[in-house]
Every structure is written in structure tokens, then in C-alpha cells.
Amino acid sequence: MKKIWGLILGILVGGSAVARDLVLAYAVTPEKVYLPQYRSVSCNFTQVKTIPNSAAEVKSGGIFKYRSDNGVIFETTYPVRATVAYTTEQSKKIAEIISAITRKDSTYLNQNFDLYYIKNEKDWRLSLTPKKTSKTASVMQSIIIEGAQYINQIDINTIKSGNTKINFTGCTSQ
Amino acid sequence: MKRFLRILYILIFVLVGAFVFTHPVKTETNILRAVFSDNSADEIVVKLSGRYSSKINVIAEADDSVSASAAAEKFLQSADKEAFEVKDFDFSKFLETYSAYHKNLLSAQTARKLEKHKYDNVTAEAYGRLFDPLGVTLLPLNEDPFMLFADYLQSLGNNGGDEFFYNDKYYKIISLEVKNDSALSPELLNGKIKNFVNTQKNLSDDKTLIYLTGAPIHSYYASSKSMFEINLICVISAIFVIGLCLFYFKSLKPLVPIVTSLGAGILSGFLVSALVFPSVHVLTFVFSTTLIGICIDYSLHYFIEKDLSKIFKSLTVSMISTVSAFAVLLFSGVELLRQIAVFTIAGLFSVYLIVVLFYPLLKIDFQTHKINFSLSEKAKKILATAVICAGVCGMFFVKFNDDIRNMYVPSKELAAAETLFTKVTGGDKKTSFAVVEGRDFQDLLHKEEWISRNLVDVKFQALSKFVPSEKQQKKNFKLRKALYRNSLKTYAEFLPHKDIEKLLNETAPQEFLNLDKNLPLEEFLIGENTSVMVLYDFDRPEIITQNSGKYVDVQCDISEKIKACRETCVRMLLPVFVILFLLLSLIYTPRNSAKILAPSILAGGFSIGLLAIFGQDVNLFHILAIFLIIGFGLDYSVFRSGGEKHSKDAVLLSCITSVFSFTLLAFTSFKLISSLGFILSVGLSVSYLTSLLFEYGEGK
Numbered sequence: 001m002k003k004i005w006g007l008i009l010g011i012l013v014g015g016s017a018v019a020r021d022l023v024l025a026y027a028v029t030p031e032k033v034y035l036p037q038y039r040s041v042s043c044n045f046t047q048v049k050t051i052p053n054s055a056a057e058v059k060s061g062g063i064f065k066y067r068s069d070n071g072v073i074f075e076t077t078y079p080v081r082a083t084v085a086y087t088t089e090q091s092k093k094i095a096e097i098i099s100a101i102t103r104k105d106s107t108y109l110n111q112n113f114d115l116y117y118i119k120n121e122k123d124w125r126l127s128l129t130p131k132k133t134s135k136t137a138s139v140m141q142s143i144i145i146e147g148a149q150y151i152n153q154i155d156i157n158t159i160k161s162g163n164t165k166i167n168f169t170g171c172t173s174q
Numbered sequence: 175m176k177r178f179l180r181i182l183y184i185l186i187f188v189l190v191g192a193f194v195f196t197h198p199v200k201t202e203t204n205i206l207r208a209v210f211s212d213n214s215a216d217e218i219v220v221k222l223s224g225r226y227s228s229k230i231n232v233i234a235e236a237d238d239s240v241s242a243s244a245a246a247e248k249f250l251q252s253a254d255k256e257a258f259e260v261k262d263f264d265f266s267k268f269l270e271t272y273s274a275y276h277k278n279l280l281s282a283q284t285a286r287k288l289e290k291h292k293y294d295n296v297t298a299e300a301y302g303r304l305f306d307p308l309g310v311t312l313l314p315l316n317e318d319p320f321m322l323f324a325d326y327l328q329s330l331g332n333n334g335g336d337e338f339f340y341n342d343k344y345y346k347i348i349s350l351e352v353k354n355d356s357a358l359s360p361e362l363l364n365g366k367i368k369n370f371v372n373t374q375k376n377l378s379d380d381k382t383l384i385y386l387t388g389a390p391i392h393s394y395y396a397s398s399k400s401m402f403e404i405n406l407i408c409v410i411s412a413i414f415v416i417g418l419c420l421f422y423f424k425s426l427k428p429l430v431p432i433v434t435s436l437g438a439g440i441l442s443g444f445l446v447s448a449l450v451f452p453s454v455h456v457l458t459f460v461f462s463t464t465l466i467g468i469c470i471d472y473s474l475h476y477f478i479e480k481d482l483s484k485i486f487k488s489l490t491v492s493m494i495s496t497v498s499a500f501a502v503l504l505f506s507g508v509e510l511l512r513q514i515a516v517f518t519i520a521g522l523f524s525v526y527l528i529v530v531l532f533y534p535l536l537k538i539d540f541q542t543h544k545i546n547f548s549l550s551e552k553a554k555k556i557l558a559t560a561v562i563c564a565g566v567c568g569m570f571f572v573k574f575n576d577d578i579r580n581m582y583v584p585s586k587e588l589a590a591a592e593t594l595f596t597k598v599t600g601g602d603k604k605t606s607f608a609v610v611e612g613r614d615f616q617d618l619l620h621k622e623e624w625i626s627r628n629l630v631d632v633k634f635q636a637l638s639k640f641v642p643s644e645k646q647q648k649k650n651f652k653l654r655k656a657l658y659r660n661s662l663k664t665y666a667e668f669l670p671h672k673d674i675e676k677l678l679n680e681t682a683p684q685e686f687l688n689l690d691k692n693l694p695l696e697e698f699l700i701g702e703n704t705s706v707m708v709l710y711d712f713d714r715p716e717i718i719t720q721n722s723g724k725y726v727d728v729q730c731d732i733s734e735k736i737k738a739c740r741e742t743c744v745r746m747l748l749p750v751f752v753i754l755f756l757l758l759s760l761i762y763t764p765r766n767s768a769k770i771l772a773p774s775i776l777a778g779g780f781s782i783g784l785l786a787i788f789g790q791d792v793n794l795f796h797i798l799a800i801f802l803i804i805g806f807g808l809d810y811s812v813f814r815s816g817g818e819k820h821s822k823d824a825v826l827l828s829c830i831t832s833v834f835s836f837t838l839l840a841f842t843s844f845k846l847i848s849s850l851g852f853i854l855s856v857g858l859s860v861s862y863l864t865s866l867l868f869e870y871g872e873g874k
Contacts, residue, residue, distance in 0.1 A: 051669075
């Protein structure tokens, strides 16, 4: 029974993405992946969800906050006001994923995803494709993260249910 | 005549033996079966308890999740798949099956809101899911715009799966289920778990640690340690008895008939029990063989007096009085006590027959070393005062404790592993059950749903959450349609018009989600149409019972049953003494009968009093020990009252050997055994010593 709950939660929080990207030509090991590390980051975000075989989109935006010791908060300010906090206590899975992305937790990433990474002087791009053995592989196609000093975009793509793009702008850190 | 009786004894022994060995009975090792019968109410508690006692948790701890998972995986590979199974399932199949029926599925909370037409509330929650940046669209938004399928899946539970992060460490936990074939053979299971423990040691290093928890692990450690201790005690006891034999008889010859008669007594007890009962409980062996040990007296008396006619009366009275004491247990209504009664009565009678029928055939040519132990008048007074004071004072402080967990104290390592498991998984909630029975499967689900509606703000898991009844699925579809009619156009502005129209014109599905055998949902079923709902931190059983369910709190029910058994035993003590007094009065004067009974009463009272004075809680097994003390105590008194010249020595020797063995048991690590060893060694010593307080006059 525990397996069902774990997997459901994993799927619900794991996100999914398409990774038809050049970055897929550059498979790497986690040690070679550089990601910025901050104790605290605050950004504006916009989110666009698409619907398969349709031009319709769902758009929203707000403020994103990250604290290394407390997790992640998305404060949606339009079209409705809502706050979603993924703290360590509330959701271990989310905390692991976000921490892995933001703090370069390569062990977690390596366990669940095949990693592809390219970097030039200005920016970098990381693609995470669920390993075939990963239980989320049946839903998620890939996650592509790109950034420079901070993370600029997360592109999550599912196999059947469309994709979600989250763009981050105006980031400040401590 | 004796020749005929000998042949008859051997004939019956051989015939019964042949029958039992060709129709073997099961040895029951489940401790709950000692007090629970096989009626349906008791069966549920035993089943639910067994469900939790066959699981082994393997906890891999490391600084990173990869190492923790790798260690757990290595451990899993080394596990014997014939003996253990890991329950897993195909998640893509699960999602595929459930998404096909998503139109019929609603979380209970959303369904309740829709029933009350709280469409704005449901819409607001849907917005929350829709605009949650990490909220996954499990189904395309044009199929499920309110993301009700995600809401339903989330309502099934929020357990953290099998990977955990706690105190800066990563944990991977695997649960292994002991398969039935292995569970029925403790010896086989312990062998497999020994391999587990070795693998645990091999895989643990500075960076990765493996912990094992679960009832089979405790059982392995407890039985391994107990086995070593019992073997050691057997060796020490055997050396002691041999030494005593050499000291007293100056020969080892008496040992052969003594051991033979005891063996035949135990075998007879088993054979008769196997004839009478469908299974013999392992605790029956423990208590009854201990009691049959009393029969060593019969042999000692014979070898010391060397003349059956001198001891025949005492021997017969001792046997009859002990048998009578245990015959009362036949009416206790407790399976274990009935088995102990039958086993003991048959065993004692068998040893008695061997001594009476076969010992006169032996040629006895050994001399004895006389002891003639007695107490001074001053010592008698001190002893009597101490025993009465301790017994009476102790009675004011007696506290009973029927919690079965108090009878076992795990090692520090195992206790620490269990604590870690609880903290890591957050599984420190009190778990209880609602047992629901339906006329058929749909009726069962419907009854569960009826109970669920009353479990507001209660955390629980139930089969009907995963497989709603067809009636509920139809209702869910209608509620969803009502939501669409009321709110879809204003909510789903992002959807094209044709998608909205399509959703509004959906027709009711003709097929319904049913129990999928590929999913581990059958764990909820304990009968064809009987299920268990798992309740967490639940304290209102009336909700269950008022809605045609049965509430089961396994820990509480076990303790209640043990309490009832203990109270039955206590209530039987008085009738036992009364019957014994009446019986003895037929043979001796009432005054002498009272004197014969007094040491048993004093020893029983003193033993319980001593436990109370030292703050020890009294449990069922202590009360059972009182019956053993009565059996031994009667034996000592009856032979002493017989007044034969050398009976005193035989009683002393018998007491010394018994007390020595029980004292050794008092130092064992298993709390149940050690507390029994303590109370029996104290009780038997006092029983013997107090029998010295009385001078027995002429009997009838």
C-alpha cells in the first residue's frame, strides 16, 4: 500500500517534461554539472501550461522564493491569488527535487535521471530524462532547466498531458 | 494382575502412539492461540496481529540517497525469494487503469462538497491545482479541467513512499513479507533470517548502515539467545543432577529409570493431548513438561525406600491430588489451560503407572547417603513470620499488568532500530481497525463508504477509497456533471468551445472500476466479503459499531483477552483448594489436610507478595506458575505426611533439583522465562521450607 502512496506522491510532485533539445547530445555525469548555489533566492515567475492537440494555454505568474533550509514557495498573484509552499516537512520528494536542482544534489539526480548538460561562458542547460527503471518514467518525459547566474527556465513535459514552462526573471539572492 | 496391567499399559501406549504419529497434529507456536479460540471474533484479532508479525523491514541508511538505495538493492538481491516476497506493482498499469475510469472517481472531500452544491469552493481548489507550478496534469486539461483525478489520487494518501530523509541521512526502506511456508516453520525461518543478519553485517560499513526490524527479527534474536541459554542450563542441570545422584546414591544407575519414566510421561502427555486437541500449543509443552518433572519424586521415593508398599499410599494420594488440582482447569474455558490439564494429567498418571507397575521389576543394589534435613524451632518461627508478612503485605501492593509487550524486552540495538523506523517513517500513530462484512463485494464497499462518511477529520485507509462501489461511482459521475453544468464555462475559459461542449455532453460510463488483482489492494480483504479499514489515532469506536462494523484494537483486544484468562485462573484458585481439601479429607483428617495444603497456599501467596513488594507487575504467566507451585507443593507435603523413614530426603532432593533448574532460568534474557524461573524457584523453595513447619499426625 505504501508503494501506491509513494508513487502517487512522486508522480504528483515530480513534474514532467519534453526534452527535444540539442542538449541531449551531451550526456554527463553529475560531477561535471555546474549549477549555481545560493542560500536564498527570490524571483518573479510566469507559468504556461499547454494542452495536447490544442492551441489553448493556461497562464499564471507571481513570486518564487527559495531558501536552502526551508524549501520552495510559489506565490501566484494572477489570475488568482494562491500560495504553494513546498517545505521539507510538507513534502520530502519536492524538497529533494528542488534541492537537487538548485543545490546541485547530484546523487539524487543521478539516481532518478539520465543527465545531459551543456555550458558556455554565459549560460548553461541541463536536461533530466527519467531513467527507464524510474517509476515516474511512465508519466514524465523530461525536465529541461536552463540558466545563467540563476535558473531562468524550467520546462516540464509529460508524455500525454502537455507541458509546463516556468520562466524566472528578476532574481535576487543572499 | 500386575502382569496384565503392564501389558495393557504398553499396548495402549503403542496403539495411541501409532495413531498419533500416523495422524500428526500441528504444534501451535502463535502465542495468541494460547488465549484466543478459533471462533470468528477471535480469529479476526489473530489474523490482524499475524499480518503485522510476518513483515521484515530492511532500513538502509547512508549520507546520500544513491548509496542508501544501492545498499537496499544489494540486500534485496541476497534475500531468498522462495521464503520472502516484496510486494510491488506496475505503476503504469495502475495509472492506466485508473485514468480509464477517472470520470467515476472523486475524492470523498470533493464529493461531499459537490453534494452540498459548494461549486465555488470546488472551483477555487481547482484553480489552486491548475496554477500550481508543480501541479502535474495527469490527464490533459481538456479531459479533466478541474484536475479532479489528481485530487482523487492525492486523497488516497500522502505517505512518503520508500525513500526518506531524516536527521541529515538518507534512508531506503524495503518491506519483506514472510511467505506462509516459511512462517509455519520457525526453524526454517530462523535459518533464513540468520542469512539476513549476516548480510546486514557484510553490507554495513562506515558510510552505510543496515537496520532490520519486524517481529521475525525479534523472534530470531530471542530464540537464538534463548536456545543457547536453555542448552547451557540443560548441561549445567544435567551435571548437577548427576553430581547429586553420585553424592546420594553413590551410583548413576537410578538415572536411567528416572529419565525413562520422565520421557514416557512427557510422551504420554503429548499423545493424549494430540488425541484430544486438533493442535498442541508450544506453551502447553513448556508448562506441562515442567510439571511432569514433579514425577522425579515418585522415582526418588521408590529408590530410597526400595519397597513399593511403603510409599504406595503417598504416591497414589500425591498423584490423585495433583491430578485433581489440574482437572479443575478443564472447566476454565481457556484453550491453553485445558491443554495443560490434559497433558499434565496424562503425563503424571503415566509416570505413576511406570513406578507402580515396572519399578518393582528393577534390581536395586545401591546404597544411599542420608541427609535428614530439618529446621530449628527458631528458624521455623523466623520463616513463618517472614512468609506470612511478605505474603500479606505484598497483597496490598499487587498490580496486574496484562500487556503482552511487557513480557518481552528487546535488546538495545533492536529497540533502537524500531525507534529509528518509527521516526523515519513517521509511523508512530496508533493503529486500529474497522472490520466490515457485506452480503457481497458491492455491499461490502457500500458499507465501508457509509462508515467513511462518518469519519470526518479521521485519517484512515480503506478498500472503498481505492475501489468505490458502483453506486458511488455512478453518483460521482453525476456530481461531476453537475459541477460542469454549473461552473465549467466560467472556470475553463482557457478551453476551446468544442472541448467545453464535449465535456458537457459526456454520457455516463457503462463500466466501472473494480478490484484489480495486480494491485496490492487485497491486503484489505480478510475474507471473501470481509474487509478491514485501517484507522489512525482513532478513539471513537462507537462510530464503527453503530454503523454495522466491528471495531478491533489489536493491542487492546489481546490485553483484554489475557486479562480475562488471568482472571479466570485467579478465580479457579479457590475452587482448586476447596476440592483438594475435600479430597484430602477423605484420606487424612481435616486438620492434616489443611496442613498438607498450607505450604502451597503460603508459597503461592509469598511468591505473588514478593513480586508486589519489589514493584513487579503480576501477569497471567505468574498466575499459571502458582498452579505449578501447588502441584509441586502438594507433592512435598503429601510425602512428608506419609511419614516414611526416608521420604524427607526424597522430597529434599526433588526440591533441590527443581529449584536449581528454575533458578538458572531466572537468569535468562527472555523476560517471560526469567520471571517464571524466579517465581518458581522462590515458590518451590518456600513450599518445601514451609512443609517443614508442620508435624503431620496419624491420618485416617
